[in-house]
Amino acid sequence: MDDPKRKYVIPGDVITTGPYRAEENVHLFGDKIIATAVGISEIFDSGVRVIPLTGMYIPRIDDFIIGIVRSHTSLSWELAINSCYPGILPAQDVFGRDFDPKVDSLTSRLKKGDLIAARVANSDRSRDPLITIADRDLGKIEDGELVKISPTKIPRLIGKRGSMIQSIEGATKAQITIGQNGYIVVSCPEAEGLLKALDAIRMVEEQAHVPNLTERIQQMLGSNSE
Amino acid sequence: MGVKKSDIVLLDDKGLRCDGRKIDQPRRIMIKAGVLKNANGSAYIEFGENKILAGVFGPRDVHPKHLANTDRGILRCRYHMQPFSVSERKNPAPSRREIEISKVIKEALEPAVMLENFPRTVVDIFIEILQADGGSRCAALDAAAVALADAGIPMRDMVSACAAGKVADTIVLDINNEEDQEGQADMPVAYMPNLEKITLIQLDGVLTPQEYEKCVNTAISGCKLVYEIQKKALRDKFFGDESQ
Amino acid sequence: MNVSIIDQLKKKKILSLLKDGQRVDGRAFDEPRPLVVDTGVIPKAEGSARIRLGDTEVVTGVKIQPDKPFPDLGDRGIFICTAEILPLADPNAEPGPPNEDVIELARVVDRGIRESSMIDLTKLVLQKDKSVVGLFVDNSVTDYDGNLFDACSYASVASIMSCKIPKWEMVNDVPTLVDGQVSDPPITTIPVSVTMGKIGDYVIVDPNADEWSCMDARITITTNSNGNICAIQKGGDDGFTLEQLLKCSQISIATGAKIREILKKVSGS
Structure with a gap:
């Protein structure tokens, strides 16, 4: 990864040392900040966290x-x-x-x-x-198709300010309800749009760590509709 | 069995062992993460002739309920050998040896797993030995640690395991089956590489205090080699080409 | 497995004492409890011992009888060691099949004696591949106050040292007892296990029940008469640093030497 503040980590990897706050999915050992999950580490302001790529849904108030x-x-x-x-x-x-x-x-x-x-x-x-x-x-929920993906991939599916999900909904005319827990309901008046939307969601799940994913998804949705 | 003691040269005059390895050379190790669909996390390891599958479920509800702990999750581990994993068919019921190994593996992983985050739940680790060779408990531990990380269970550190031992009066890394049978000592060790803590150590066989110190250090150097292979397995699964 | 609230309070108290260099019962960190050994307590057994390590008490008997050798070990006698916590020893002990703790206990005690080659099993062969002498060492814990590993190990060693081996002769391929003739067991070394508990970062020798219930990890190191290390078992839910491990080995050698003197005296050898 080009960004020096972001790294791929696995449990035990020392992300940084020094006066940082340990946020999600890291722990402090002496002055080392160590990852506790497989994911992408981020140093922001004075905190360090890992965005996990695997793991179970942990309920948080208001989710x-x-x-x-x-x-x-x-x-x-x-x-x-x-x-x-x-x-x-x-x-x-x-x-x-x-x-x-x-x-x-x-x-x-x-x-x-x-x-x-x-x-x-x-x-x-x-x-x-x-x-x-x-x-x-x-x-x-009265109708729609239930899809289960890893809850760690949900932020990627939503995208920056909803960009990813808007692209998918726009291209397929599907209505997609995303639960933070990784359960998603997709409904669409047309079968073709439904299948395309499901494919796009699967692709996000499989390639969540890949950069420029939104463009790839847009490409996939565009090329399929031709 | 079948091979007489005198038929095996454990260390030849070129300093090579019965399988052609140097004294500080481990056997071939291959680990793959995420090999099972139903388990929350899984791993497959080949460590010499060992072929082992590990699957992790949880955190999940505890059954029977009375085992649940209200302040932290519990860890359970089952190390189990397939009847066909050894030359003479093994009775599939868990033996005393398997029960003890299950316990020491659980205790070797427990310092790493952050069970305090999951009160009232259990994390189950199932280890199936498909083919057994010397050092199966270390190989099983290596696979189990990767499977735990694959499941996304929070861990303070990886746990990496490797044995060292004494063969023909020499301290060597990673004892194989023949060396275990005919050698002088076998010392399996598990180690948290970043927290620098030893979470499993056993010894069968006689060592002087100097040999003991050398043996522990040799085993730790093996654990560090295994750690790199465990990292690669997880990186390959989760980051693909991007991490190279 | 479940740590009770009492254990947590106890741990706080024990830990705060350790910080001041004190243990709950006033011992030094590397000081085992007094060991009292009586041998020959069960005359019907070929060897026996009752030992007390502090308030932990174990009764051990050795039964000796001819047996078939293991298929791949036709030139060796048989040695088997078991352990059981009797229901009267501990309010929490349950009768029935042994749980993983008891299985580990028996295997660790067995391993210490076996790996040290305490008994020269090659001297216990009546007829190669056909008939050998078997030593069956059964440890029964009768009172519990922590550290069963060392208590059972000392009781096993004392009972083996005190045993007398009857004489059998092969008559028509059947081992036949020769009345009135016994011999001393072929002992090559005296293994002594020393168990240390880790509470916080403090390492203490021979933890009693209070210390046992709240320790983070433990290690049992068995040494032989030459001061070499012949078996190790680490247990518990935490790890040791390399430095701690090396210190533990030194403690086990020094403490083991003192215990060995006690075991030698009682068995008169």
């Missing part, structure tokens, strides 16, 4: 995610959110404050296998992350 309903108790649903912890969606969040477990049946609103667009309401070390759909644009 927009897509969840799959896995099961429910009488008070909440349990969602698969591509993390080591299940997401918990409380019934009150869907039924409102006058939810009564004796009267309301959870399966009347969300069933096993349903997809929902949601946000992380709370996440800490001691409990499974709390999920909410009580906001505009959140709730059950």
